[in-house]
Amino acid sequence: xAKKKSVSTVDILSKTKKVHSSVQKDSLSEAINSPAPAEASxxxxxxxxxxxxxxxxxxxxIAFIGSECYPFIKTGGLGDVMYALPRTLxxxxxxxxxxxxxxKCIPQKWQxxxxxxxxxxxxxxxxxxxxxxxxxxxxWDGVVYDFIDNQxxxxxxxxxxxxxxxxPKFCYFSKAALAALNYMDWIPDIIHCHDWQAALVPxxxxxxxxxxxxxxxxxxxxxxxxxxxxVYNIPTIKYWTGLPxxxxxxxxxxxGADDANMFKAGLAFADMITTVSNTYAGEIQTSFYGEGxxxxxxxxSRKLRGIVNGIDIDQWNPSVDPKLAKGYDVSNVLKNKPQNxxxxxxxxxxxxxxxxxxxxxxxxxxxxxxxxxxxAILPALIDGNTQVVxxxxxxxxxxxxxxxxxYTYKGSVCxxxxxxxxxxxxxxxxxxxxxxxxxxxxxxxxxxxxxxxxTVPIVRETGGLKDTVEPYNQYTGxxxxxxxxxxxxxxxxxxxxxxxxxxxxDRSNWDKLxxxxxxxxxSWENSAKQYRELYLQLRP
Ligand code: ADP
Numbered sequence: 001x002a003k004k005k006s007v008s009t010v011d012i013l014s015k016t017k018k019v020h021s022s023v024q025k026d027s028l029s030e031a032i033n034s035p036a037p038a039e040a041s042x043x044x045x046x047x048x049x050x051x052x053x054x055x056x057x058x059x060x061x062i063a064f065i066g067s068e069c070y071p072f073i074k075t076g077g078l079g080d081v082m083y084a085l086p087r088t089l090x091x092x093x094x095x096x097x098x099x100x101x102x103x104k105c106i107p108q109k110w111q112x113x114x115x116x117x118x119x120x121x122x123x124x125x126x127x128x129x130x131x132x133x134x135x136x137x138x139x140w141d142g143v144v145y146d147f148i149d150n151q152x153x154x155x156x157x158x159x160x161x162x163x164x165x166x167x168p169k170f171c172y173f174s175k176a177a178l179a180a181l182n183y184m185d186w187i188p189d190i191i192h193c194h195d196w197q198a199a200l201v202p203x204x205x206x207x208x209x210x211x212x213x214x215x216x217x218x219x220x221x222x223x224x225x226x227x228x229x230x231v232y233n234i235p236t237i238k239y240w241t242g243l244p245x246x247x248x249x250x251x252x253x254x255x256g257a258d259d260a261n262m263f264k265a266g267l268a269f270a271d272m273i274t275t276v277s278n279t280y281a282g283e284i285q286t287s288f289y290g291e292g293x294x295x296x297x298x299x300x301s302r303k304l305r306g307i308v309n310g311i312d313i314d315q316w317n318p319s320v321d322p323k324l325a326k327g328y329d330v331s332n333v334l335k336n337k338p339q340n341x342x343x344x345x346x347x348x349x350x351x352x353x354x355x356x357x358x359x360x361x362x363x364x365x366x367x368x369x370x371x372x373x374x375x376a377i378l379p380a381l382i383d384g385n386t387q388v389v390x391x392x393x394x395x396x397x398x399x400x401x402x403x404x405x406x407y408t409y410k411g412s413v414c415x416x417x418x419x420x421x422x423x424x425x426x427x428x429x430x431x432x433x434x435x436x437x438x439x440x441x442x443x444x445x446x447x448x449x450x451x452x453x454x455t456v457p458i459v460r461e462t463g464g465l466k467d468t469v470e471p472y473n474q475y476t477g478x479x480x481x482x483x484x485x486x487x488x489x490x491x492x493x494x495x496x497x498x499x500x501x502x503x504x505x506d507r508s509n510w511d512k513l514x515x516x517x518x519x520x521x522x523s524w525e526n527s528a529k530q531y532r533e534l535y536l537q538l539r540p
Contacts (some may be wrong), residue, residue, distance in 0.1 A: 008022050055093040060535050062089060063186070064098040065177045065201055066194035067170065068164070069145070070315075072106045073159055076364055077445045078195060078224045081276075084312035088528035090142035094535075097186060099177045100314060101169075102136055102147035104155040114138045114147060124172055126242045133176045134183065137358055146178045146184070147368065165416045166197075167232050170262070171240040174200035175208075176191035189539040192531075193218045196230035199266025200241060203252070206269050207243060213506070215493065218538040220347035221270035223263075225442050226284050226291045227368065230262030237262065250440030253290065264296055269351050271538055273297075273304045274531075276443035277464035281306030288438055290319050308467050309443040309532060311452065316428075317437075318453050330518040333454045334511055348414040357386045357503050360455065362424050362446050365394030365402070365417075370437030370460060375401050376489040381496060382409045391416045428453040432469030433499050437484075437492045441465045447481070451517035457481035458495050468522075472502070472513060483508075 068074050069082035086096040102114070114136035121130045135150030148154075153169045160166055174193075178201060181187065191214075193201045202219040209215055234248050239259035247253055248260060252268045255261040267273055275281045283289035285298045297304060319329040325343030328336035338354045345352045359381070363369045375398070381388060390402045390413075402415035417422055428434070434450035436459045443464030447457040451469075458466040461483050472479035482499040484491035502510045 024193050025064050056532065057093065058536075059095060060190065060532070060539065061095040061186075061188040062086075062097075062535060063177075063181060063188040063191045064096060064194070065191060065195035065198040067100075067101060067157055067173070069098055069100050072100065072145070072147075073103055075159065077184075077276075077443065080311065080445055081222075081224065081309055082194065084315070084524050085312065085528060085531065086143045087141060087312070088310075088524035089532065092528055092532050093534065096142075097144045097146060097188065099146050099148065099180065099297045100500045101154045101159070102149040103159050104151065104200075105157050105159070106147075107168050110138070113140075117146065118183060119149075120179070120183055122176055124175060124240065124242055128242075131172060131176075133179060133183075135180050146180060148173060148180060150176070163230075163232055167230060167236060167262075167532075168240045169472050170197040170230060171200060171237070174198055175204050175241075177201060178204055178209050178212075182209075183193045185213065187213055188217055190535045191217050192535075193266065193270070194221065195224050196228055196263035196266070199230065199263045201266070202271070203241075203243065203247065203265045204225060205418050216282070218271045219269070220274060220534065220538065221266050223267075223273065223275040223284070223442065225513055226263070226275075226289075226293060227440075229264065229291065229293070231259050234258050234260045236260075261293075264293055267293070267300055269295060271303065272534060273300060274534065275304070275306050275421070277308045277467045278306035279466045280440075280463035281441045283440070283463060287452075301467070305534065307527050307534075308464055309445060309448070310527045311445055311448045311522050313452065313523045316449050316452050318429055321425055321429070323422045324429045325426070328429075328454070330454075330515055333514060333518055337454055337514075340426060340429035343432070344389065344426050345387070347426065348389060349411070349418070350351070350389070350414055351411045355385070357433070357500055358431045359386065359388050359433050359435050359458075360427040360450075361392070361435045362389045363390075363392045363436070364428055365392040365398035367395070368439055368441075370439050370487070370492070371398045371401075373437045373487065374435065377493045377496070378405055378413070379409075380493060382412050384412075384499065386412070388413045389416070389431060390414070391420065391423055391427055391483035392416070393417055393419050428455055431455050432503060433458050433482075433496075435496070436460070436465060437487075438462060438465060439487055444468070448522040451480060451520050452522050454514040454518045456499060456513055456517060458492075458499055459483055460487065460492070461485045473497075474502070474506075474509070477509060477512060480513070480520060 055424040064086055066082045070079040086098050090096050117135040117137040119134040122133045124131050132150055136147040136149050138145045153172050253260040255264045281304055285294050287294050319327045324340050326336045326339040399417045405413045406415040428449050433456045436447050438460055441463040447459055447469055450457045457469050459469045469481040470479045471483040482495045484495040
């Protein structure tokens, strides 16, 4: 493996950090999760190559730019999307390159597969400081992954740390990604950027890069979660971006009295904005969900679309999932799934009883996920027939409360305060229901995974949860899960009790619900086609 060392930027960064620390207003600590150097085996995944004549025309080239991608680095749903959507697009006659930071915490087994592709120096800051940009490449299953290498920016044990580090890091990354495309002479039709960490790409493209080779590409910016926007004081962002003064007015960067907002600027410059469900596309134009950008988004709503996420149905396939005690598909789910419940109970020290109603919760532990509601009702759930399994990391407040519940209800509640892909798979398979009572949920993937595993979602009707989980209707026998609308404890409890009532008193309808969920199409196929359509609208 050829490898180059980055030039030292330690002095520059540490000097600037001291200045920043006194003015830091915001913190992303809430968003920081243990990264998931996902080691789950992907060996069982074999992607068939579609016949050339079946491919949709014309061929399009897309550069994906984002801050995480399974299996290299993942802290949440963004990582899943960056993995699955490019692979699906590759099967739809798209030439896809994914550009990512080369974090030091990417597991060694992936680092070893990367091949040195080149390196150059790049100006970044307003005083013209120059930084090393290395490109390490890995080609896998029809998708090219290019990792931007700079050890000073990407050497933390976590992709996200705090804004003091993250603002310079993602200014650098957005500019370096464009510069790398020019360097490699790979000029895509579309540059598809994700969340605030890549939001400066459209801004750079239409300003400092407009007269370069890549200047004619079109941009799409996808909002996975509007809560995190990359906001800092104007002088700092002006310094790190090196962008001209005229961009720091209210229509592009400026927010509040004297802050700059990287996401806001990207949304202003992107040719198209997408978010990960139709409902969320509408919600973010309201003050409750808009995180301060509602009027900016309403202003740009003509270029805003919602496309719901899918999941990778090879990665999430209960019939061949090596993490399960017993594989199953829709033909034998009723017989085999309970064996996973027993395995889960045994592994986690819960009372081993197939007849108990097991509720899973796999989530980042933040207030976004409706955990205040869960905390409020959890004691009312423990009735001798119900067990609760939690898997997650995040806010110490929720980590402690779930630990305390496990202590109080030993045998009925198990709190796994950790990030563990393998355990997540067994929880999806071994639970009867999955709880997702989110305050807001742009799309949500866990409800899709749950349905694929025949586990019935219990969700609040917001964002993508509303778009993907049809409420169960006891009269028509339709629907996929149990839902509630207002963010209120008694409504969550009612939804869970409705689920338990069907489970305990109307098992044949419950079983049909399980089978219906397993039959639901939660793949990327449909969504990827919609993205392709949008790419064609941008570049016919
Ligand atoms: P978000 O992106 O807001 O975190 P999503 O529902 O879109 O939520 O995606 C969450 C993804 O992260 C799912 O693939 C879920 O299985 C996974 N996940 C969340 N927490 C954990 C955990 N503690 N261990 C393993 N996987 C987790």
